[in-house]
Amino acid sequence: MNYRKLLTALAVLTLILLIVWLALTISTGRLNFSDEAEEPDAGRTNTQCTTEERVFDYADVLSDQEEEDLRELIAKHEQKTKCDIVLVTLNESLQNYQPAGSYYVPMETPENWIRAYADDFWDTHYFGYNTGLEGDGVLLADDWYREPYDGKMHTWLSTSGSAYARLGDYEIDRILDEVYEDIETDPFRAYSSYVTYFSKIMTSGSVSSGPVIVIDWYTVLFPLILALAVFAYFWRSRKGRITVDENTYINRTAEGRGIQVLQSHDRFLHKHVTRQRIVRSEGGGGGGGFGGGHISSGGMSHGGGGHSR
């Protein structure tokens, strides 16, 4: 039958894919079990940061409630990613924006303007999960002002530290694509997906240069359990089953006496009573969790990328 060949092919293909995946994850350093398992969660260690705020809605495109929800979401994913996650919305031209403390360099395109603004915003607030200088994190600057220069609104994602190391052009494009999908209709949803999608990429082990395939744990675990169940079920066939019982050999014919109770009695001997005070047990305490490690910070400058609409 042909299905056996099909299964063989599928098994071989699965093996090859697993090997390739394993080789890639190991060679790109994404697989680091020991670090992840052993390093305890140190929490945010940046002491230089000048603000607790992460949502700077200068363009006022979010309601107060939405801002609050976003802060909550960011706080959750900051812990997960060990990255500061910042959002700035604007509604002003950045054509003449000059980074603080630097001499004025006229910049060619609106992309450069918003990039300078984003990087500068990060630097001047000393953002970064681990440190205020080139620390780990991302900042999304979204300018709702239509620059007369090209008639477009511009958005920039600035990366630093571990996010800079992790996010290539491809990943940045993907994040900005996610944001732009809903930005006109539902800014809150757009900015939320900025946070979640960034978090997904940071916590997934996929390869930076290739397409981001986010593999959830259950996508691996469930088939694994299924496969092991199949294995366990079929591995050893039972030898057989005993189907004789205590009744099989009893002679119930006329000349046999079958089962005869010749003597049967149960005689009470004595009894004794013990008593015990009821002790109510106290409930025990729960345990804590621990998070992953961090990837050492990369280059000197910010990474980033921009989109316009």
Next chain:
Amino acid sequence: MHYKCNNCGGSMVYSPAEDVLYCPHCEGRNCGVLVSQKDMDVCPVCGAPVEAGDFGSAMQCGNCGTYLILENRVEDSYRPQKIIPFKITKEQAVESIRKEFGGRPFIPRPFTDHKALMGIEGVYVPYWLHDYNSVERFTGTGQRVRMWTHGDMQFRETSYFEVIREIGVDFDNVPADASDRMDDDLMDMIEPYNYDQMTDFSPEFMAGFNGEIYNRPSQEYVIRSRTKADKAIRKITDDTIHGYAVVTPTSQNIDARKVKEQYVLLPVYKYTYRFGGKNYDIFVNGQTGKIAGEAPTSVGLAAKYTIATFGLGFLFLMFAGSIAAML
């Protein structure tokens, strides 16, 4: 001796389906004559040497294919008192093995190939059937426990009883296979036989099958049948004791008087398959069709199926995930 077809001279066999002597060559029925020959070192038809071994009583001549029965091994002290003739045919046995093992994915496919399965051997296995009149005398202490609370105190009352039982059971036809080459565990698993279909022995039933004589005298197999009978009466006695949380036996003994023993032949199909340097035996009860035995498992097939299952599951979830993402 052997049964020769009157019409064509072919070698007759016993047909379980029709309960007659049957000639496979000319398809004649009940057309055989018994050709007797006391001393059989060589095949009476072709003169080739007969390999009967220490215990063989019926076999096929390896040279000419005649089904032979060794006369001096079905006579006198070796004459079985009773026999259960084969009730299921070789084809039926093969079919039930295939049904049992054919669908299991880790079993190498040649194991259930028709050709290999047709090599199945129909053999009359020697058995001692022992009848026992058994009596178990049991004494022990039973405990009944009652618990209640009063205020913040918990009370526990334990009552002790003397438990005495004397149970008599008559056992009939407790089997012990008297062939040492047959695995005892598997032989226990193809039980029970229905002894109502047991008939007086006639060598006709052996035509076309292999047979063996008892390897050792009855007394040496008593331990096998006693174990079965004792296990049964112990269970029967235990079932008469109710209502206790704990029963601790103080004395427990079984008297079993062997009142009868019979030497009988019982039908078994035996399929042997060699895989990975090991023999795998499957036994089929030649009367009821019940199967026992272990089939080989192939590591390669197991790995293939396990990995393929994982791959399929993974692909399915990835696919479902991407569909969900699109919605």
